Amino acid sequence: AQTVTQSQPEMSVQEAETVTLSCTYDTSESNYYLFWYKQPPSRQMILVIRQEAYKQQNATENRFSVNFQKAAKSFSLKISDSQLGDTAMYFCAFAISGAGSYQLTFGKGTKLSVIP
Amino acid sequence: DSGVTQTPKHLITATGQRVTLRCSPRSGDLSVYWYQQSLDQGLQFLIQYYNGEERAKGNILERFSAQQFPDLHSELNLSSLELGDSALYFCASEGGGGIYNEQFFGPGTRLTVL
Numbered sequence: 001a002q003t004v005t006q007s008q009p010e011m012s013v014q015e016a017e018t019v020t021l022s023c024t025y026d027t028s029e030s031n032y033y034l035f036w037y038k039q040p041p042s043r044q045m046i047l048v049i050r051q052e053a054y055k056q057q058n059a060t061e062n063r064f065s066v067n068f069q070k071a072a073k074s075f076s077l078k079i080s081d082s083q084l085g086d087t088a089m090y091f092c093a094f095a096i097s098g099a100g101s102y103q104l105t106f107g108k109g110t111k112l113s114v115i116p
Numbered sequence: 117d118s119g120v121t122q123t124p125k126h127l128i129t130a131t132g133q134r135v136t137l138r139c140s141p142r143s144g145d146l147s148v149y150w151y152q153q154s155l156d157q158g159l160q161f162l163i164q165y166y167n168g169e170e171r172a173k174g175n176i177l178e179r180f181s182a183q184q185f186p187d188l189h190s191e192l193n194l195s196s197l198e199l200g201d202s203a204l205y206f207c208a209s210e211g212g213g214g215i216y217n218e219q220f221f222g223p224g225t226r227l228t229v230l
Contacts, residue, residue: 050218101166102210109158
């Protein structure tokens with residue numbers, strides 16, 4: 001079974017600063033995907049960034065980037081130039097491809113507060 | 117707006133009752149996933165349907181069942197409800213077809229069992 005661990009229940013960052021959210025996972029699979037989802041107070045689940053395990057290059061989406069360390073099974077999210085709208089719960093998630101299913105396994109989440 | 121709709125937005129019911137949650141996927145998406153978000157269990161996968169057939173099963177209780185209809189909308193049926201079933205229930209749709217496609221989440225149905 002796959003597990004995802006987020007060791008930081010809560011974090012805060014000053015507006016315009018940079019923050020890194022940690023995530024580790026455990027799997028015996030070699031082909032998988034890793035994700036960061038954002039859940040703002042509206043409760044909508046929004047995909048922030050995705051990383052394919054076979055790609056060595058770290059994914060980047062505007063102010064969001066990841067540090068993917070496959071051997072260490074680590075997948076951290078860096079948010080640069082933090083904005084008030086980044087205040088949300090952030091979930092790290094994992095999916096393997098099994099018979100056409102990409103069911104997501106989520107961590108417990110990190111509550112990020114951006115302080116003006 | 118993800119293009120995925122869920123009804124109702126909120127549902128309040130009593131223990132022992134049965135409810136049905138509805139999900140309409142994005143146009144063209146064949147796959148629907150159901151997830152439960154609760155304070156105790158966090159976010160967990162319940163079940164997936166692809167083009168009308170069950171594709172994968174997760175931590176879904178025997179009191180819960182789901183189906184996907186020919187028009188591809190899906191329903192999650194929860195019966196003999198208990199207090200612990202109070203949660204936010206999401207569905208997510210995905211293109212399907214075997215290759216990875218992004219899952220788009222609906223706004224969720226908030227179920228409160230009193």
